[in-house]
Amino acid sequence: xxxxxxxxxxxxxxxxxxxxxxxxxxxxxxxxxxxxxxxxxxxxxxxxxxxxxxxxxxxxxxxxxxxxxxxxxxxxxxxxxxxxxxxxxxxxxxxxxxxxxxxxxxxxxxxxxxxxxxxxxxxxxxxxxxxxxxxxxxxxxxxxxxxxxxxxxxxxxxxxxxxxxxxxxxxxxxxxxxxxxxxxxxxxxxxxxxxxxxxxxxxxxxxxxxxxxxxxxxx
Numbered sequence: 074x075x076x077x078x079x080x081x082x083x084x085x086x087x088x089x090x091x092x093x094x095x096x097x098x099x100x101x102x103x104x105x106x107x108x109x110x111x112x113x114x115x116x117x118x119x120x121x122x123x124x125x126x127x128x129x130x131x132x133x134x135x136x137x138x139x140x141x142x143x144x145x146x147x148x149x150x151x152x153x154x155x156x157x158x159x160x161x162x163x164x165x166x167x168x169x170x171x172x173x174x175x176x177x178x179x180x181x182x183x184x185x186x187x188x189x190x191x192x193x194x195x196x197x198x199x200x201x202x203x204x205x206x207x208x209x210x211x212x213x214x215x216x217x218x219x220x221x222x223x224x225x226x227x228x229x230x231x232x233x234x235x236x237x238x239x240x241x242x243x244x245x246x247x248x249x250x251x252x253x254x255x256x257x258x259x260x261x262x263x264x265x266x267x268x269x270x271x272x273x274x275x276x277x278x279x280x281x282x283x284x285x286x287x288x289x290x291x292x
Contacts, residue, residue: 209283
């Protein structure tokens with residue numbers, strides 16, 4: 074997939090009331106899905122599906138606003154693309170993007186800059202910048218091996234939390250992966266205590282170390 078960033082992108086207030094309301098809905102659905110003592114398995118599954126659907130809607134909106142396109146709908150052909158997001162609560166999202174094609178790697182970091190811009194008279198908002206990254210400190214082969222060990226590949230080998238610990242405005246870590254027609258997505262609150270949730274957070278911390286960027290995966 075050819076990704077054109079053009080430098081800067083305007084973030085359209087992801088911490089607005091509508092954005093917070095959507096994240097609150099995701100958190101509430103996740104909380105509802107853990108009340109297994111009072112719900113049937115079918116009700117539990119329905120709540121989980123609804124929280125996944127809400128997160129997909131949020132990812133689509135934020136991807137379009139950052140100018141990177143919605144991965145779920147993208148045409149990747151033979152390329153594999155992995156995105157690690159942190160944010161979606163009261164903070165603006167940060168996104169690490171890894172593209173793999175014919176054993177060649179390309180990584181980009183999209184995050185708010187220190188600059189602001191005023192758009193449509195709605196106040197000052199941060200600008201977003203897509204920054205190409207150098208190779209990881211440990212090398213691409215070692216970094217890719219680590220991702221696979223943590224379950225981050227196609228398909229993603231991680232499961233949603235069985236118990237939700239998120240506050241209503243808490244940030245999330247979200248992992249997306251797509252190759253050809255196969256797409257996976259998983260997400261956890263930063264307060265996750267599950268084994269798979271910790272794997273996702275370990276990947277986030279490793280990305281910070283390998284590429285000297287700030288994802289904000291520490292709660």
